[in-house]
Amino acid sequence: xxxxxxxxxxxxxxxxxxxxxxxxxxxxxxxxxxxxxxxxxxxxxxxxxxxxxxxxxxxxxxxxxxxxxxxxxxxxxxxxxxxxxxxxxxxxxxxxxxxxxxxxxxxxxxxxxxxxxxxxxxxxxxxxxxxxxxxxxxxxxxxxxxxxxxxxxxxxxxxxxxxxxxxxxxxxxxxxxxxxxxxxxxxxxxxxxxxxxxxxxxxxxxxxxxxxxxxxxxxxxxxxxxxxxxxxxxxxxxxxxxxxxxxxxxxxxxxxxxxxxxxxxxxxxxxxxxxxxxxxxxxxxxxxxxxxxxxxxxxxxxxx
Numbered sequence: 001x002x003x004x005x006x007x008x009x010x011x012x013x014x015x016x017x018x019x020x021x022x023x024x025x026x027x028x029x030x031x032x033x034x035x036x037x038x039x040x041x042x043x044x045x046x047x048x049x050x051x052x053x054x055x056x057x058x059x060x061x062x063x064x065x066x067x068x069x070x071x072x073x074x075x076x077x078x079x080x081x082x083x084x085x086x087x088x089x090x091x092x093x094x095x096x097x098x099x100x101x102x103x104x105x106x107x108x109x110x111x112x113x114x115x116x117x118x119x120x121x122x123x124x125x126x127x128x129x130x131x132x133x134x135x136x137x138x139x140x141x142x143x144x145x146x147x148x149x150x151x152x153x154x155x156x157x158x159x160x161x162x163x164x165x166x167x168x169x170x171x172x173x174x175x176x177x178x179x180x181x182x183x184x185x186x187x188x189x190x191x192x193x194x195x196x197x198x199x200x201x202x203x204x205x206x207x208x209x210x211x212x213x214x215x216x217x218x219x220x221x222x223x224x225x226x227x228x229x230x231x232x233x234x235x236x237x238x239x240x241x242x243x244x245x246x247x248x249x250x251x252x253x254x255x256x257x258x259x260x261x262x263x264x265x266x267x268x269x270x271x272x273x274x275x276x277x278x279x280x281x282x283x284x285x286x287x288x289x290x291x292x293x294x295x296x297x298x299x300x301x302x303x304x
Contacts, residue, residue: 249268
């Protein structure tokens with residue numbers, strides 16, 4: 001699978017305003033999958049066909065504070081088989097340490113090195129681009145990830161970037177200030193642009209809702225870091241061959257599209273209590289599964 005990636009440096013009004021952008025060829029949207037079609041796939045379990053599994057969290061491993069059926073046992077069995085696991089989330093609010101703590105509370109073992117959040121990925125991108133200060137519209141967790149990467153948070157006019165994430169306390173003054181700083185030359189960076197995220201009560205407004213408001217007020221399109229863009233997938237894969245990996249997600253427009261762009265196989269997890277998605281996308285998964293237990297040909301009812 002040929003992955004054509006153009007790397008361009010976008011220069012702002014000053015030398016510190018450069019930003020690295022990755023553009024992946026649309027020809028990678030439809031790749032060759034190890035899984036083949038559901039009708040002709042070999043009877044062996046899906047887990048046997050891949051060395052590394054990239055797993056979305058919200059809607060795949062858990063929803064809110066509830067672990068999804070079969071997840072705990074499936075993840076434990078995958079580790080026992082020696083499968084490499086990576087947990088990816090477009091939730092920019094928690095730090096990676098907080099994600100690990102949440103998984104452990106739910107009975108799922110994980111390490112910080114296995115977790116890739118869009119907040120952490122945004123911090124790494126700013127660090128690599130040489131941006132040293134940012135006005136943050138988002139959570140304390142996002143601010144901590146930026147600070148650890150050497151990106152200083154500021155409310156002043158010296159902000160080299162405006163980073164927009166998600167937080168329940170975002171209000172009109174935050175959007176107003178972000179738009180003004182962007183118009184003054186600050187780089188507009190969005191951790192992700194998901195319009196909603198799943199909760200036990202149904203979809204709730206996510207980062208994309210706030211990004212849309214800042215974009216409308218500033219007249220500027222953001223650089224988006226999270227899925228389906230490459231940064232999180234590249235961090236999760238490291239030097240691994242994308243052909244040896246499979247992405248398991250619950251969104252066609254982020255998880256499945258991003259995997260296709262990387263030349264990876266992709267599984268859509270659709271829960272029994274979930275309404276079908278209506279995202280406008282030409283991307284299709286290799287397979288639709290009902291739970292992580294399907295990776296091992298096991299029943300989700302047995303989750304000890």
